[in-house]
């Protein structure tokens with residue numbers, strides 16, 4: 017049994033996520049590509065990050081922007097060639113950067129040869145997917161005939177009837193994303209072999225898409241259906257199944273994840289801190305860390321993520337503190353507010369007005385990066401990019417958003433209400449192209465971008481950020497440098513102070529005789545600080561933030577970081 021990693025190399029690392037479609041287009045077709053990324057590697061390296069996570073670049077019909085893979089070992093021509101990929105790996109490694117690829121193996125594309133073969137009931141690949149006959153007593157293809165009452169994440173039933181084979185197949189996401197049957201050892205062996213070949217191509221780790229959905233509770237059966245709900249979304253039926261730990265350990269051994277110190281992060285919808293501690297336990301060869309969604313659902317109503325509810329700051333502070341405490345020394349946290357599925361934090365939780373955008377973006381960076389765990393910076397977050405500001409459904413491209421619009425308006429929700437929900441929460445808010453400068457198409461492409469650039473691209477862009485010595489990007493550089501320098505930030509125990517304060521986010525990180533104190537005003541108003549409840553700052557060193565000596569009152573979105581040496 018492989019010795020678990022006590023202090024892996026990524027303990028002080030920071031990850032930069034690139035969404036290839038929207039990063040930089042080198043051939044003018046309006047879609048970002050690998051040569052575009054290669055042309056910006058110095059920009060990425062100069063930020064100080066250690067790891068680059070690349071969202072999918074594999075051959076795909078792009079039904080879900082690449083999270084529907086038709087061939088795991090072919091680069092989609094949209095993004096380039098395997099030659100471009102090898103050039104990218106070399107360019108990253110030459111700059112001391114590691115490469116983490118997206119591993120999407122809960123499902124494939126329905127255009128993958130595995131699925132195409134599986135559609136034939138006699139095929140040796142039939143059991144590579146979840147095929148089931150129609151519900152007893154129902155005519156196949158008719159309403160209610162679906163084998164179970166499960167709903168898909170993208171709306172509608174999670175089952176699709178395949179006329180050709182007279183049975184239904186399971187797809188927890190779009191009908192063009194059939195779920196693989198991980199109960200079948202042939203499937204698992206094929207996945208591990210594919211992962212090993214990517215490692216041989218120079219890949220340093222994997223971000224694993226919805227990995228806690230691979231073990232489902234067997235037999236697949238109806239779940240609890242909330243009154244008025246067309247389908248069941250019972251977590252226990254589709255996630256964190258009985259063989260999760262077995263599959264993670266089997267994968268770890270088969271791919272030599274711990275043996276080769278490969279970086280791994282498992283995206284885990286519907287996962288608790290208690291489960292995450294088991295999945296990331298450093299006493300066992302499983303996962304390096306997971307992405308939780310709990311803190312991403314604190315500003316939504318009971319029905320859907322598009323039902324808006326203002327964030328109550330104590331909810332967020334205490335949720336992250338819970339994960340800090342629960343994973344403690346045994347597990348390890350990932351730290352993120354943004355990715356290609358989440359809206360821009362400065363618009364969502366902060367204040368993206370010209371007056372406060374920079375300060376708010378810096379405050380949200382400070383509180384996140386000084387928690388214990390591995391921080392993730394999503395492309396554009398380092399310059400304080402805002403939400404897209406779309407007002408018409410025609411501007412959207414995201415399958416989840418378009419399906420929600422269709423379902424909600426069909427259910428009678430006023431169009432303006434639906435559009436308001438999309439404007440704040442749609443995934444397309446994170447996917448607008450990076451504006452590298454002012455001017456036509458922000459220098460992202462010579463062609464027509466696949467998704468419009470933000471309306472404020474002439475002011476909020478990389479060129480402007482590079483010129484701002486005290487701007488958002490410079491602030492991220494300082495935060496990343498602090499993490500590399502100070503062990504107390506890498507490993508210090510986390511303690512939340514003033515948990516119920518609705519404006520202030522205050523916490524300490526403590527390691528032996530050193531303590532870091534973070535005091536942040538997460539509001540657009542002045543905030544008075546109860547200094548008597550803070551550690552003694554007389555001999556403290558101000559590491560980051562406001563110059564004013566007096567900490568009694570903080571400006572809107574002002575955050576300060578002190579180092580107190582015992």
Ligand code: TEU
Pocket residue numbers: 080083084120169189225226283285321356357358416443
């Ligand atoms: O996301 C999983 C997931 O659950 C999100 O889609 C979530 O439902 C929502 O969008 C965020 O609130 C992963 C990938 O990150 C996402 O891009 C894919 O669409 C999805 O899996 C299917 O592969």
